[in-house]
Structure formats: structure tokens, C-alpha cells
Amino acid sequence: MDEESARTSSQPIAQWQSERAGGPDALQLLSSEQTPLLLKSNVPQPLRTPLPWKQLFILFWVQLAEPLTSQVIYPFINKMVRDMPITGGDEAKMGYYAGVIESSFSVTQALTVLYWSRLSDRVGRRPIILLGLLGLTLSTACFGVSSTFWGLILSRCLSGALNGNAGVIKSMMGEITDETTIAQAMALLPVIWNAGATIGPVIGGWLSNPHERFPSLFPGHFWKAYPYALPCFVVAIYCAGTLILTFFLLEENSNEFPSKSMKLTNPTSGTLEVGNTSTSTPSTTPTQRSQLPLSQVLTPQVRISIITYTILAFLDIALRAIQPLFLTASPSFGGLGFNVPLVGTCLAVFFLASGVYQALAFAPLYAWLGSKKIYMVSMFMFIPIWVLFPMMSASLGEDKLINALTWVELALQIILYVIMDMGFSSAFIYVRASAPNAYSLGVTNGLAQTGVSIARAIGPASATSLFALSVQISRGAHTKPGLAFRWLGANLVYEIFILISVGAVIAVRRLPEKLELSKANEEVDVNGNEL
Template identity: 30%
Template structure:
């Protein structure tokens, strides 16, 4: 008998065996998540003009450098505290850390909206990064909510879909509401607060959205930490009371309770034949009781992402060193994640600046294929529309294209293909300015479709590979914290370096310099991806890891036992 397999009750289908997908909690988590891309992406359409209004420099070719600094301030700060927030979530739970991150985001956008100079703008973004460690904690929360492999493709594309929604709303609002006295003089007359702080209005909108996310999290987000989820939560009690007033929710709750009772009865009737068989921990969310757990038995059951060896849930990885957690597959996946974050963040920050760059007053000598300078000269409203259209496309493919492609090709094969082909995107992009006027927007659209398709598939693939390469799910929180910090550091360096290179390129006549350097980075990522192994053969590593955990627990027990 294979350890960790399930009994299929007679007359039941494969879908009946699978625990229910935690729709409610994933929805609550998605509402919390959407606040961040709205606040983060909302500045891109107007950051060029904001830097210009600060009057730091008269040389417009240097504006991209300062725009990169503003973007990097958040990610540098996030890097410095990402691991700390991840470890804190292991001690106090996921929910308080996630809510603190949202509150930090609200404070950050409010200060940013009132920023009168570059120093305050940098400080505002740094505050947001210092107080927000949600990237790694969210990954851990999703892993704790969804432990069935059949649910993985669906679950790991929900947060990218949410990010896409935010990337639609954020740039659209940022581009439409920035400088309202210029865009809507009849509604916002000159001389008012909107004239003094021309970028306050979009940030007020972002702060309002984040406030909704905080209220949603307080009332409806359930703790997923194994040791904290049963603690008293006054906010959750109030939220459940509010939901109980809704007739539809009451009917759904009654149906769920009835299903739970039936599953419990079935579990009493069907027991393992051998008492010494190792019981697999049930699929648990706070919406599903332990009685809902599938049972041991046949080998024709669905696979589970939580390894059968991950039976103990200790208070920390006692007795296990970092060298046992950060194995070669884990390190390779984290490095790949960092490189991916570096060049994709470079694109996200550089492309709006690329579109904002004005055409030179006098013709710059051109020597193809590398020496050329030109610009699009688009305004903030047009750039906001373009970025929102990009988000709409990304949302669509995340919903309908990414899950089946992931399922068909597998995470490793898909990730390798994407990383091998990514460099071509950065080689092509700077040549858009050389297209005839009537074909320029067509070229922009094609590049954005290319970029969105690749990014939408690369991130979920890497997330699945990282989770599957972990020596144990007991170490997943620490691994995600380090991965988040690594990605934040790379996202911090990316915009700053690309901003410097873009300014140098405009000055020297090689406007594609920053893009071609990103292509070199992407090639490095492709080389690393070829070293990643299939994570399906990690059973022995997990066994050794869990043996070390058990030994650590025994040592701790011997120390505290009188």
C-alpha cells in the first residue's frame, strides 16, 4: 500500500475525491492583493512628469535616472525587511503581517501624493517598502490554503490575475487623475490644493482602495498559520456575523455543513486496514474541518502538493540548518526568480519612460544597427491607456491561456523555453522608434503582447518549481521570504541601473543601450534555468530534512521535560 494515497468511495468520481477549492478565502486574499498593484503601478504613467515638475535637472535625458530611483526606493526597502516580515509571520501569523503591509502601503501613497520634492518622494516609497513584506507572505499563504496538486495551476494564476486587474486600474487612474488642473480645468481650477499637489488625487484614490483592502482583511481573512489559526479573532467574528445576515450565505453555509457531515460519516466507515499506516494530514483551510480530509487506501487517488513526509508541524525548523533548507535546486530557483524579477521590472519601469521620451529637437546622427536616438513623446493619459490595455490582455491570458499551457507543458519545460527566448524581446524593443509613424503603435502593441505573455507564464512556473523544490513544506515560509527579498533587491537594482544606462544611451546616441543590457541579463537567466532539475525526485531530500526536524523536536522535548 502506498503511503499517502486515498480511498475512492464507491460510486464517486475523481472530482468527488478532491477537497473543495477554497474560493472564499482566495477571494478575500485577492481583494487584499489587488490594492498593491493599484498603488505600485499607478505612478508609472506620470512619474516622468513628476520628476520634471521637481525641477531637479534641465537635462531631460537624466529624468529616467531619477524615475528609476523613485521606483527602486520601494524595492530596496522591501529587500531590507522582506525576510524579517517572513520570519515574523511564522511567529505571529500571516494575517497581522498582511494587514500591516496594507497599512504601510496606504501611508506610503498618501505621503507620495503630498511630495513637494524628490527627497520626500523617495522617503514615501521607502516607507511603503519597509512596512510591506506581503510578497513572500502571500506565497506562503497560498501554499497553506491550497495543498492539492490538481488545484495548483488554478491557484497559482489567481494572484497574477489579480495583479493584472490592478495593473489595469492603477495606470488608468494614475494617468487620468494626475495633474487634474491641466486635464480637467473646469473641475479643478488653478490655485487649489490640486494645483499645488498635482499628483495627490491618484494617490488619494489608491489610499481609499487600500483602506477597503484593510477592512476586508480584518473582517474576512482567516489565519492559515498552523499554530495561530485557532486563536480568537474578533474581527473575523464580526465579519462572520455580517455574512450571517445575508440569506444566500446562510444557505451556502448550511449546504457546506451538510457536506461536511457526510464526509465525516464516510471517514468513520472507511479506515486504513493497517493501524501503523502513516496518515496524511488533511487538506485544511479554516473553512474545512479535519473531518473533510481524504482517507488512505488505494493508489488511484489524486496527488497532493504537501508531501506525505511533511507530517509534523513544529514550532520552527528546530535543529535544521540553512544548508539543509537551501539545497541546490532551491538556490537555483531563487536565483532564477531574482533574474526574472530584474529584467521584467526593468521593462515595466523603462517602457513608460521610453514612451514619454520626447523626440530630439534636432536630428541626431544615425548609424544603424546600433546608433540611433528618437522618442514617442506621449502624454501621461495616453501612456495610462496603453498600460491599462496591457493589463487587460494579461488578465485574459492568465484566465484562459496560462493554466492549460502550464498543465500541458509542465512548469520546468515552460520556464526553460521562456527564459531561453526572453532576450529577443529586449533586442527588438528599442527599434520601435525607427518604425514609420503609422506603424509605431502597432509595434508597441506587439511588444506588449509578447512581454505580457512571457511574464504571465514565467512567474507561475517559477513559483511552482520553487514550492516543489523545497526539501519540506515546513521550510516553505523561510524559502519564500528569501525569494521575496532576492526579487526585491533585483527589482531595486533593475530600474536604477536601467535609468542610468538609458540616460547614457540618449546622451551618447545609443538609445537601445539599457534594453540590450537587459537582454544580456536574460541570457544569464537562461543559463541558470538549464541547471534546474525536475523537482519530482526530491523524496529522499525531504525524508532527510524531516528526520532532522524530528530529531530537533526530540532534543527540544528533552530539554523542557522535567
């Protein structure tokens, strides 16, 4: 077979390369953590598969909808709660109610995302993605016109219950990437998230209260009665447009997946192996392929990958909840006292810097350091990030005014956040690689997203509640003797998350050291037996 016919045959690229190199065993990878996806020096490196940019573009467009809908509320949610008759005018209680609203999306998503992921293995990815976009459109619009606490809760719950896209998108990306493109593709997921997390706060900060800020453009009672409807409507329109785009352009892949997939060929060896798998025979239906019991899906590698990903998501969402609360709260309540537009701008800078860095730096760093080292460094960055919060508060001094030192500390926190955010790309790779076999990719991502959704459900509420508790302790600390007690009580929230961050670094150390290429076209069960 000549090279041209081999390229155009139905055989996967990895098998064609294997034949040229002297058989499939020649492609076995003897890797180190520093070079996780490189071949032996005496074996030709696999040809790079072109990225399917058309399908990736649509998936990224869909992925953008979730951070937009979740992050658009952060600049104004605390003020929105404070304006409602539920806190009794007590600003210290603001964090409790804001945290419950922020968490309600993830609570309902945690209850349903595994169902949507498993259903996508049966009916296909495309219908589930379309339904998720419809849910985001309706719920975001309803949130903007909700005037009661329970109306806000119901809107967020509806959004989470109908949206299983986070896990389904990762599964679909697993079907259209291979070992030569995984780092580049997975590195773009956090970029898309951060793009949405950049644009969302800007929309929420600058389009809130349009009746007061742009009276000539938004006159009338409606915009005065619903000051936060405009940013929600803008995001809902984006979701509706994405729904139309997806309906016409997204191609279904589930009937023939997985043509390219990572899989674990030896669950007991502590080694994750990466490779192409053959397209299933016509007699194997999507339903038959997705029925691997959960007890067999939850291999040790799957469990540790999910645990570390969940801890990362918990710390990240807690940070995202604390950051706007810290920036918004007055200095007497342990914050910096920024206004809503400035909060939106600061959050946008955080996420924009991270997105640019991810797009440019992750793939080269991945090839140089490997996934595990990047993961460990990313987790470690949480420790100084949390330390900087009380440092910024202390830098205000007695006059409680922002000074140059405060801005330097805030800039340093942005830099550390950018480094930390690389951990998500590593987490995606580990979860994808840990799938027990080629046909459990959907349920593996569903389980991972369930853990992440639980973390994102309890993260905002616990973080903001701890912040409120710290404020209450600080305000009552004048009755207690000792500077140490006052300082420890006022910073209780940061101390707890520093300890969790240390535990996260320890957890990442338990991940497998090596990522290896498996034999081309080999399908295996959870015990490593060839099917």
C-alpha cells in the same frame, strides 16, 4: 472504512486515496516534463480538492494593493521629476532620478521582507498582512503630497519597509492549496498582479493634474499645488478599504499549517516532489516549526529556484521601467513622445492582455507542457521584446511621426509580453515546491521575495540609468565616425538586457526536470529523512 467516512475523517485526501489505490506507494508519480502532475495511467487520478475561494478572494484583494501602489506612479513619475528643480532642466537626467524613486520601495522591502516572512511563521500571517496594508495606505497618501525629491524617496521607503505581504501571501496560499489545485491557484497570482498593473497606470494617467483637466470638479489651490495627489489618494483609499476587509474576513491558518504543502524529499536527486503533509501535533508550536537554519533551507533546489525567479523579476521590472520612459521620451531622446494619458492606456493594454491570457491559458498549458518548458519559453520572449524597442524608434523615420509600422511593432511587443508573463506562475510553483520541509514554507518564500526585491530595487534604476546613458551617447555620437558606433551607443540599454535574457534562458535549463508526488502524510528533513 467506507468512502463517505473517509472523506470526512481527519485524514488528508491523499492518504484516503492512497488506501483505496493499495497503499501510499501506489501514488508515487513517475512523471515526465510533459505531464508533471499526472499519475501513472494504472493508478486512479487524485480527486480534485475544491479551491477555498473565500480565502483566495481576500488574499487576491490584498495582492492587488501592491501593483496598484507601485504602478500608479509610472505614467507621471518622469514628468513629476522633470517638474521638480532637481534635473536642472536637462531631460536626459530624468531617467536617473525617476529610477532611484522607483527602486527605493524594493530596496527597503529587500531589507525587511525576510524578517516579516519569518515573523509570520511565529505570530501568524494575518497580523503581518494587516500591517503591510497600513504601510501601503499611509505611504501612498504621503507620496501624493510630496513636493521634494527626498519626500518622494521617504514615502517609497516607508511603503517598502512596512510591506512584507508579497512573501506572506504566497506562504498562505501554500497552506490552502495542494497538488490538484496548485496550477490554477498560482496561475491567478500573475492575473491579480496584472489587473493591478492595468488599473494602476489608468488611475495614474487619467487622474493626474485634475485641476487642469477637470477644473469644475477640482477647484482650489491644493489640487493645483499637488497635481498627482488624486491618483495616490484613490489607491490609498483602496488600501484602507482592503485593510478593513482583511481584518474582518481573513482567517488565520498558521497555527495549523501546513495541512497541504509542497516539499523537497530528496535535495540531491534533482527532483521536486509534491504532496500533502499532516497537521502537526499539539505539542509542536509555530515557533518550533519555523526555526530551520537558513543554511539548511538553502538547498541546491531552493537556490536555483530563487536565482531564476530573481532574474525573471529583474528583467520584468526593468521592462516595466523602460516601457513608460520609452513611450514618454521625445523621439529626439529615443522614445515615441506619447502624452501621459496615452502612456497609461498603453501600459493598461499590456497588463490587461496578460491577465486575461493567464486566467484562461496557463493551467491547460501547464498540464500539456509542464512547468519547465513554459518557464524557458517565457524567458526567451525577453529577447525579441528588447529587440523591438530600437525597431520602433527606427520605424519613426526622419519625420519622427508614429506610423502603422510602429503600431504593429508595439502590438507585437504586447503579444510577446503576454507569453513572457506566464513565467511567474512557473516560478511560484518551483519556489513553493523547493521548500526543504513542510515548516519552512514561510522562510523559503521570504528568501525568494528578498531576491526578487533586490532585483526590483536595482532593476528600475539600472534600466533607466542605462536608458539615459544611451541617450547621452546617442546625442554625442555625431562627433564619432561610423554608423555602427552611433547605432550601438544609442541602443546600449537594449543590448545589455538582451545578453541578460540569454543568460536567463540558460539558468532555467538547470531547474529540475520532474515534479513528483511524495507519500501522503510524510514529513521530512532536508536530507530526505522521515521525521
